[in-house]
Amino acid sequence: MRTLEAKPEKPAFAATQNPCKLCAPLGASLVFRGVENTVGLLHGSQGCSTYIRRYMISHFKEPVDIASSNFSEETAVFGGGENLKTALENVIAQYHPQMIGVASTCLSETIGEDVEKILREFRAAHSTGTLPELLNVSTPSYKGTHMDGFHATVLAITKHLARRSGRQKTISIFPGLISPEDMRYLKQVTRDFDVAAVMLPDYSETLDGGAWDTYHLISPGGTPVAVLREMGSHAASLEFATTLAPEKSAGAYLEQQFEVPHMRMDLPIGVTASDRLFETLSLITGQAVPGVYQTARGRLLDAYADAHKHVFGVPVAIYGEEDWVIALAGFAAEIGMVAVVCASGGHSGQLRSRLLERLPKTIAKTAEILEDVDFSEIEEAARKRQPELLVGNSKGYALARKLDIPLVRVGFPVHDRIGGQRLLHLGVTRVPSVCLTSGSML
Numbered sequence: 001m002r003t004l005e006a007k008p009e010k011p012a013f014a015a016t017q018n019p020c021k022l023c024a025p026l027g028a029s030l031v032f033r034g035v036e037n038t039v040g041l042l043h044g045s046q047g048c049s050t051y052i053r054r055y056m057i058s059h060f061k062e063p064v065d066i067a068s069s070n071f072s073e074e075t076a077v078f079g080g081g082e083n084l085k086t087a088l089e090n091v092i093a094q095y096h097p098q099m100i101g102v103a104s105t106c107l108s109e110t111i112g113e114d115v116e117k118i119l120r121e122f123r124a125a126h127s128t129g130t131l132p133e134l135l136n137v138s139t140p141s142y143k144g145t146h147m148d149g150f151h152a153t154v155l156a157i158t159k160h161l162a163r164r165s166g167r168q169k170t171i172s173i174f175p176g177l178i179s180p181e182d183m184r185y186l187k188q189v190t191r192d193f194d195v196a197a198v199m200l201p202d203y204s205e206t207l208d209g210g211a212w213d214t215y216h217l218i219s220p221g222g223t224p225v226a227v228l229r230e231m232g233s234h235a236a237s238l239e240f241a242t243t244l245a246p247e248k249s250a251g252a253y254l255e256q257q258f259e260v261p262h263m264r265m266d267l268p269i270g271v272t273a274s275d276r277l278f279e280t281l282s283l284i285t286g287q288a289v290p291g292v293y294q295t296a297r298g299r300l301l302d303a304y305a306d307a308h309k310h311v312f313g314v315p316v317a318i319y320g321e322e323d324w325v326i327a328l329a330g331f332a333a334e335i336g337m338v339a340v341v342c343a344s345g346g347h348s349g350q351l352r353s354r355l356l357e358r359l360p361k362t363i364a365k366t367a368e369i370l371e372d373v374d375f376s377e378i379e380e381a382a383r384k385r386q387p388e389l390l391v392g393n394s395k396g397y398a399l400a401r402k403l404d405i406p407l408v409r410v411g412f413p414v415h416d417r418i419g420g421q422r423l424l425h426l427g428v429t430r431v432p433s434v435c436l437t438s439g440s441m442l
Contacts, residue, residue: 021345024139027150028103034201036222044105058415099133109140164232180208232258270331312336347372
């Protein structure tokens with residue numbers, strides 16, 4: 001008689017509690033703010049754009065407009081094509097943009113909206129007039145994080161605009177989601193190496209501009225569309241994203257389509273990663289590292305020595321976007337800290353392998369490396385490993401309170417302090433923010 005084997009019990013379902021990530025259209029909206037005279041438009045409900053505006057305004061402390069096709073119950077059933085066309089008409093009439101970036105949301109993706117077809121119909125209906133560039137990017141949050149939306153939009157813009165016309169000495173920089181101050185730093189570095197650079201995105205002015213005498217419908221700044229068209233002619237591209245799959249990489253696309261040499265590296269936080277950036281720029285330009293950075297490097301090493309007795313052996317928990325976690329964990333090891341927890345809501349599958357490459361073996365073997373997790377899981381790991389310091393964005397504030405340890409705020413979003421958009425994390429010109437290890441909750 002055949003006996004039935006007992007089926008293994010399925011683990012009980014646990015709902016996500018305070019996810020360690022944000023929604024994909026938010027990443028798209030950030031990128032659109034980094035292109036000159038461009039308006040982002042979300043194809044979905046009004047609540048999506050309101051949610052994203054709330055996060056961006058609280059971090060950057062700047063006005064942020066995000067258009068919406070304004071789904072209703074009827075639209076969700078019968079489709080939002082007419083809503084999107086009306087939204088495009090309104091945006092063109094009010095803002096007069098050079099480009100409109102249309103990002104999908106969970107709702108429009110769930111009903112299977114064919115946005116490309118809608119845009120083709122809209123272009124055909126306005127064939128006698130001059131339309132702005134109309135760009136579509138698929139960003140459903142149920143398939144990815146804000147970083148997936150960010151990188152998908154950078155790739156979509158690159159595919160839509162990049163052309164080749166000869167070869168230039170200019171380089172493309174794909175910086176990832178960094179602060180406006182970090183962007184200004186990278187632009188200064190390329191100027192000091194005497195090489196022209198085009199950054200995508202560049203929201204260093206649009207999301208951190210000066211005080212205005214009059215209100216601007218579209219914030220001044222961003223990389224011009226005409227300049228982005230020349231990316232296929234650039235001498236090289238730099239991309240600060242080592243967990244990004246090649247098929248999702250704008251730099252890899254330029255190399256495949258236009259033979260533009262593509263170089264990927266960690267975010268240049270601390271000495272080791274900054275050395276890699278400077279060596280790469282020296283290779284591209286044929287120039288020695290400018291003296292100002294050699295001097296700053298020595299000053300930073302002196303700061304390491306000065307702080308050694310305070311930070312050596314301190315266990316730290318780091319969370320956030322995958323590439324940020326890798327860079328910050330590497331920097332922590334560089335100054336003698338021990339990353340006991342490295343966690344991200346991302347799910348590239350590359351976090352563990354990249355950390356094993358970046359960290360000393362003694363740290364990498366013992367660290368809790370967590371992918372695709374929420375703050376409930378991070379808390380569980382942290383209580384087990386007992387870090388003395390928490391490093392990440394403001395979404396970890398509640399966790400820091402529960403653990404009663406300091407939180408050093410880095411990355412995005414920093415919405416419970418003023419000046420998150422002006423934090424300089426990259427390079428060697430001053431000690432990065434993560435060096436703050438006092439007992440205060442700064």
